Amino acid sequence: xxxxxxxxxxxxxxxxxxxxxxxxxxxxxxxxxxxxxxxxxxxxxxxxxxxxxxxxxxxxxxxxxxxxxxxxxxxxxxxxxxxxxxxxxxxxxxxxxxxxxxxxxxxxxxxxxxxxxxxxxxxxxxxxxxxxxxxxxxxxxxxxxxxxxxxxxxxxxxxxxxxxxxxxxxxxxxxxxxxxxxxxxxxxxxxxxxxxxxxxxxxxxxxxxxxxxxxxxxxxxxxxxxxxxxxxxxxxxxxxxxxxxxxxxxxxxxxxxxxxxxxxxxxxxxxxxxxxxxxxxxxxxxxxxxxxxxxxxxxxxxxxxx
Amino acid sequence: xxxxxxxxxxxxxxxxxxxxxxxxxxxxxxxxxxxxxxxxxxxxxxxxxxxxxxxxxxxxxxxxxxxxxxxxxxxxxxxxxxxxxxxxxxxxxxxxxxxxxxxxxxxxxxxxxxxxxxxxxxxxxxxxxxxxxxxxxxxxxxxxxxxxxxxxxxxxxxxxxxxxxxxxxxxxxxxxxxxxxxxxxxxxxxxxxxxxxxxxxxxxxxxxxxxxxxxxxxxxxxxxxxxxxxxxxxxxx
Numbered sequence: 001x002x003x004x005x006x007x008x009x010x011x012x013x014x015x016x017x018x019x020x021x022x023x024x025x026x027x028x029x030x031x032x033x034x035x036x037x038x039x040x041x042x043x044x045x046x047x048x049x050x051x052x053x054x055x056x057x058x059x060x061x062x063x064x065x066x067x068x069x070x071x072x073x074x075x076x077x078x079x080x081x082x083x084x085x086x087x088x089x090x091x092x093x094x095x096x097x098x099x100x101x102x103x104x105x106x107x108x109x110x111x112x113x114x115x116x117x118x119x120x121x122x123x124x125x126x127x128x129x130x131x132x133x134x135x136x137x138x139x140x141x142x143x144x145x146x147x148x149x150x151x152x153x154x155x156x157x158x159x160x161x162x163x164x165x166x167x168x169x170x171x172x173x174x175x176x177x178x179x180x181x182x183x184x185x186x187x188x189x190x191x192x193x194x195x196x197x198x199x200x201x202x203x204x205x206x207x208x209x210x211x212x213x214x215x216x217x218x219x220x221x222x223x224x225x226x227x228x229x230x231x232x233x234x235x236x237x238x239x240x241x242x243x244x245x246x247x248x249x250x251x252x253x254x255x256x257x258x259x260x261x262x263x264x265x266x267x268x269x270x271x272x273x274x275x276x277x278x279x280x281x282x283x284x285x286x287x288x289x290x291x292x293x294x295x296x297x298x299x300x301x302x303x304x305x306x
Numbered sequence: 307x308x309x310x311x312x313x314x315x316x317x318x319x320x321x322x323x324x325x326x327x328x329x330x331x332x333x334x335x336x337x338x339x340x341x342x343x344x345x346x347x348x349x350x351x352x353x354x355x356x357x358x359x360x361x362x363x364x365x366x367x368x369x370x371x372x373x374x375x376x377x378x379x380x381x382x383x384x385x386x387x388x389x390x391x392x393x394x395x396x397x398x399x400x401x402x403x404x405x406x407x408x409x410x411x412x413x414x415x416x417x418x419x420x421x422x423x424x425x426x427x428x429x430x431x432x433x434x435x436x437x438x439x440x441x442x443x444x445x446x447x448x449x450x451x452x453x454x455x456x457x458x459x460x461x462x463x464x465x466x467x468x469x470x471x472x473x474x475x476x477x478x479x480x481x482x483x484x485x486x487x488x489x490x491x492x493x494x495x496x497x498x499x500x501x502x503x504x505x506x507x508x509x510x511x512x513x514x515x516x517x518x519x520x521x522x523x524x525x526x527x528x529x530x531x532x533x534x535x536x537x538x539x540x541x542x543x
Contacts, residue, residue, distance in 0.1 A: 057405060066505060071489070086405060086488040089501075102394035103404050210504035235506045259394065 055084045056265045057104040061175055062207035063225045064108055064252065065089035066232075067294050069285055077272050083265050089207070091174030099123060102259030105266040108273075110225075110252045111175035124255035129303045130273045131282050131295040132251040135179055137242035138212070138229055139165065139221035147221070152245040153187040159221055160189065163200040166220035170211050171203025175250075180223045183247060212236050225250050227294035230286065246306055252295070274299035313512030320513055321520070332517055335494040336525075338407055339475035342414035346474075347422045347467045350415070355426030355466075360452050370427060376420035385483030388413040392484065405486040410494075413480035422470035429462030430455060461533055468529055475522065495521075 064070055070087045078085050090098065092109040099107045100123050107124070109115060118124050137147065137155050144164035147155035159167050170177040181191045194201055202220070204211045208228040215222040216236035229240065242248075254273050256266045272278055279297035286294035298304055320328045358369060390396050392404045392412075403409040437458055438451035446454065456463065478496035485492035487501055495518045502511040 074489075084491070086486070086491060088405065088486040088488060101396075102399070207504050209506060213504075213506045232506065 055086055056106070056262055056269060057086045057088060058106040058108060058269065059088045059090055059095035059098045059104040060108040061092045061095060061110055061252070062089050062209070063110070063176070063228045066207060066209040067227045067286065068231065069227075069282070069295070070108075072285060073273075073278065073281075076278070077269060080272065081265065081268050083268075085269070091170070091172045091177070091207070093173030093177075099255070099257040099259075102257065104257060105260035105262055106254060106256055106269050108252060108254045109175060110250055111178050112251065112253075114178070115253055115255060118255065123258050125258060127253045127255055128270050128274060128299070129251050129253045130279070130299045131297050132249060132304050133226045133295050134243060135176070135223055135248040135250050136226050136229055136240040137221060138215070138224055138238045139241050140219045141237070141239050143239075143241055144219075145221070148241045150242055152183050152242055152247055155242045156183050156187045156189075160187075160194065160197075163198070166200050166202050166218050168202045168204050168211055168215045168218065168220045168222040170208070170223075171205045172207075174208075176208060176223060176225060179247075179250070183223070186247060212238065227286070230290040230292065230294055233290070249304060249306060251298070251303060309509060310512065313509050314516060316509055317513035317516035317520070321517060328514070328517065330490070331493050331495055331498050331514075332521060334407070334492075335475055335496070335518070336521055338410055338481075338494060339414065339471055342411045343418050343422065343467060343470035343474045345411070346415045346419045346470050347426075350419050351422035351426045351466065351470070352463070355423050355430065356452060356456065359427050359430040360448075360455075370424070373420050373424045373427070377424060379417065379420060381417055381477040381479030382483060383479075384413055384417045385480040388416065388480065388484045404484060405488060405492060407485070407492055410481050410485040410492060413484050414474045414477065417477060417480055418470040418473045421473050422466045425466035425469055426463055429459040429466060432462055433458045464529060464533055468526065471525060472522065475518070 058070075060070055065087065066089075070089075074085050074087055077083070088095075088098065088104060092111045092114065095104070095107045095109050096111075096114060096118055098104040099118065100121075108130075112127075115124075115127050119127060135152075137152060139145075139147070145155075145159045145162040146164075147158045150158065159165070169180055184191050184194055195203070202214075202218070204214050206214075208224055209232055211222055212224055212229065212232045213236060214220070216238050221241075222238075226240070226243070229238070232238075254270045256263065256270060260266045273282075279299050282295050283297040284293055286292070319325075358366065388409065389404065392398050392401065392409050394402070394404070403412075433455050438446075438455045441451040441454040442448070476496065478500055481487070481492070481494050482497045482500060485494070485497065487493050487497040493501075495514050499511045499514045499518075502514065
């Protein structure tokens with residue numbers, strides 16, 4: 001720095017230019033102050049991160065985040081175990097990918113087939129179901145396609161045949177999207193044909209909350225987990241039209257990823273989720289705000305099948 | 307219109323009440339962007355820009371053209387590349403930096419460097435060749451002649467930093483892709499806006515947007531003061 005400064009002064013003298021590089025020195029000074037401020041606060045943040053006791057990462061399907069459940073549980077876990085919990089929200093597809101790459105320690109997802117494949121590939125140790133609810137087909141109150149009370153497959157067929165209102169798909173390989181594809185298949189359609197069949201079928205490519213908001217905006221139908229739907233019901237004004245039928249069961253599981261470097265903390269998180277106390281909190285979560293609990297706890301019981 | 311007005315009121319309320327979560331997010335946005343644009347400008351673009359401008363070499367035009375092409379590098383693409391590099395299964399995975407503020411800074415440096423570098427070079431190119439030539443004629447060494455050019459280009463060079471900062475603080479692709487939008491750790495104003503909008507909290511998102519603009523305004527006022535002071539001094543002399 002001194003060298004630079006003395007060069008600056010040399011030039012100043014030689015060329016007899018007043019206030020030669022003062023502006024540059026000022027700007028550099030300002031940026032350095034910025035940097036120092038930045039470094040200082042960076043350290044503040046880094047202090048808990050540096051000793052590796054620090055952080056545990058969980059990637060969760062958006063429905064467990066958009067409903068606020070993870071935001072509710074996170075501080076409890078952090079307090080109890082003295083670990084910083086980083087919650088990343090993503091569709092089941094990207095959550096599994098994070099787990100596969102070793103970027104997160106635990107995943108909470110809801111797509112049985114892909115979870116089982118994940119375990120079979122040795123990427124995770126065990127599927128631990130900890131809560132469930134149901135998918136619902138939701139849409140505008142006036143139900144232009146007339147699907148109220150049908151089975152899920154019949155409802156999808158009716159939506160496709162009448163095309164009275166758009167259908168918004170998550171379109172993001174999330175657990176909900178995979179379930180939607182299964183229902184299309186169950187209704188006798190080739191999904192690729194559905195995708196290409198016109199403007200009525202909209203691929204949102206976003207999380208559950210945003211998809212519901214879009215469906216409300218367009219007066220459209222969509223498939224949602226009931227938890228996110230209830231959490232958004234008052235904002236969107238959508239109503240549940242089909243909520244019964246095999247194939248609407250939605251089981252959330254926690255999986256410890258094999259590549260985790262904090263196995264103990266990761267297992268603590270699963271223990272935490274399945275503990276009696278937290279299970280009962282999950283079972284009551286949302287009841288006060290939405291009139292009904294958003295999830296049914298199921299840890300330690302046989303996995304529900306219908 | 308009602309929405310916008312409500313959002314402005316909400317933004318005011320959040321600023322005045324110093325809402326701790328919003329302040330924390332805003333501060334994080336500010337320092338991450340300040341570090342990335344600062345490092346990019348001071349350590350990379352200023353020296354490298356001078357090196358490129360003051361030296362003749364084959365393919366110079368091509369290099370400059372390439373830098374300008376990279377101005378429009380999409381932030382999500384940069385985010386994805388940085389993600390793949392720093393993911394635990396990637397080549398730099400051992401550093402264990404993914405989903406930390408550090409890797410967001412790295413990503414933003416990659417994102418803004420073409421902008422700061424390109425603008426530093428074009429600032430220098432804007433100065434008449436007669437300026438350094440005169441300096442040499444007056445007995446300046448090549449180094450001193452270069453410094454004279456840099457000094458002459460000062461306004462445009464400050465603009466290069468301002469543009470770098472602007473691109474860094476306003477981007478969302480890199481931050482969300484490699485930072486993960488973790489509450490209390492890697493959440494910035496732009497990633498919070500993206501999340502809150504997806505939750506349907508439009509008014510709150512808009513308020514965050516106004517706070518972002520407000521921060522940009524403050525930074526620009528400070529930098530403008532810096533430029534203005536020099537203008538004033540020039541006018542006096």
